[in-house]
Amino acid sequence: MTLIERLRQRAAQRDAAHTRRNRHVQSQRRGMLAECDGKSLINFSSNDYLGFAQHPDVIAAFQQSAARDGVGSAGSALVTGHFAVHRELELQAAALFGYEAALFTGSGYLANLGILQSLLDDASVCVQDKYNHACLLDGARFSGATLKRYPHADMVQAEARCAEANTDTLFLASDGVFSMDGDAADLPVLHAIAQRYHATLMIDDAHGVGVLGATGLGSLQAAGLQAADVPILVLPAGKALGGQGALIFAQRDIIQHLLETARPYLFSTAPAPAMAAALTASLHLLETQTQYHAALLDNIHHFRRRAVTAGLPILDSHTAIQPLMAGDNASALRWSEQLCDAGFWVSAIRPPTVPQGKSRLRITLTALHTEKQIDALVDALSQITEKDDGRH
Template sequence: MPRRALSARIQALREQRQARQRQRVRRTVLRRDGMRCEVADPAGRSRWLLDFCGNDYLGLARHYAVSTALQDTAARVGSGGVASHLVCGHHAAHAALEREVADWLQAPAALLLGSGYLANLAVVQGLLGRDDVCVQDRLNHASLIDGARLAGCTLRRYPHADPEGALRQLRACPDGAALLASDGVFSMDGDVAPLRALALVALAQRATLYIDEAHAIGVLGDAGRGSVAAAGLDHTQVPLRLVTLGKALGVHGALLVGDADLIGHLAETARPYLYTTATPPALAAAALAAVQRARQDDWRRQRLAALVARFREGAQRRGLPMLASQTPIQPLLCGSEARALALAAALEAQGFWVAAIRPPTVPEGSARLRITLSAAHTEAEVDALLDALARACDRVAVDATAPSHAPPPALETA
């Protein structure tokens, strides 16, 4: 069979995405003012929208202490990371951030990486090999799945939030090392993993429990220590955690936090850590300032929890089909891609930016709007969104099969 040109394959795949309404279009943010942002469409036209699709849960992305730390450190040490951490790129700002996060989470050690995606690749690739098994929740973030593929280990997935399913999968692979991995808060559903039960499963099967705290850190638990702390667990029961800096902490990058031996091993062997330039020290200084604010500002979590409760009560009164989430991630189930896109377009016409999430990011038939709340939102803005959602659902319910000619909303955020 003759070789097919890559360009022909790309064109065919593009046509398939268009036919299934799964094309992705980037939107450009020109300016931000609080939770409002000026957004350009592909044609270059711009308008101001109220952002309900970002992950700035605590409202720290524009905090003056965070941006001042970034600017001051960049002025003193420059803009780049210079080299990898194990050559000459490890700066005092990196070390200070690692110490602060380890202290915050009451764990022995922490390791700074460039992103949560890289950190998940680093963990699975650095700890597992061909004869080992990685058991994961079916709704885990894509980076955890990709990490298992990179490691070459056996990947087993269990039904969502099902500890007994995790136990069955571990029992089916009795040989080699085992890693049991789960999101703490699931990025597309907003629900919390059954961590206490998973910890018991890991203990019984001599597996290492690894929890991705990307959407939990700063939001859940005492002092914002995340879903592990909220479940009453510590680093002896959950020896390895991922802390993402780009969600509630409003900066960029990620840290692996936990057992000193595990962290030390990853620092010496994990390819996504070894073979990449260090995070710019100025970003590490900004992240340190954000972590300190997140630790101290309990009022941000209290305000966020109050807004989540207000949104859910208002959604229930209006009969909106929300999934059962008590976190800032509030998904409205749409079913079809066409309905999700139409609802997102109807909200944008009313001045609200909400992402339409479609397969393969979520399972087939479960396209949704992923609504996210921030401590920086006001009660009036939340109420206005609820009213706009009710109007959009009324309109789209009548006109759901009509094609939408509006540009697709923004890329899904994880």
């Protein structure tokens, strides 16, 4: 069988399982209104939780830096790619989140791969939640460390995995907010476990920063933890900060080790200077303009009140991620298509992103949504799910 024949066979298998994936073309956006595949849709699939991807201050910072510094960095960070705006972003971010130092890298995936590959080896053990993002799991696997996974949110089993580890280098790594269920990790308990077993606690707060905490600084703030309690924090910038790349926070010794040895950082062209400038503006907004965080929280509460009253099968999430369970792949796809016909962009999430039998619609809320848009979505979801119940 040729390569193309094998690929076509696998594509046919994905067709039969309703797991084929296709890209949608977004040609324009105005707030949460998107022109997608030629249709005007209200976007409830965006991770731009605070609306910063479209904020005038962030756009202006990007444009001004691009005009001054050019488009690309034209080199890796250790060759010629590290600009003054990169340094400014790292210094500002470290100060805001209370860490000694920060490192700006190309993406959250590259950040987590780089950290785990650089700090772990085949004598190490990495304990992780089974629902962690793929980059944390892949990073542990690629490092050669022994990966021990515990059932989602099961703190008893998390401790058991740490207790049975026989190593001088033990990592306990978790998402702050889980990207498909929207629930928050129990960081105080994870911190206590790490302390008991002398583990390095590492948190990826992609979906927590901008959402959780009194002022939106994320999972650590919400849990009452400090930088000293979580030695390594990763902040991917493509969600609430509205940009690209990721910031790694840690002590200076760790950051210095990463910038000298983390292969995804060493051998990648540095992120565009303009993106660093844009993220600096986003962090300033996060710190000083609290109305965006407040608006997001209001929208989350409003959606949940309406959804619970309507009897929709949502999970117990109090973050911007609101999963609506469909169960099988075909139902999730059908609901997503029917919502598209009704004027809403809501993505169907299916295996392998989620376990078999747990396909869902992944609804995301932002500060830019209006109550009218949320009410219209809940009404449409009620009609679709009631119609689907009638089919069975």
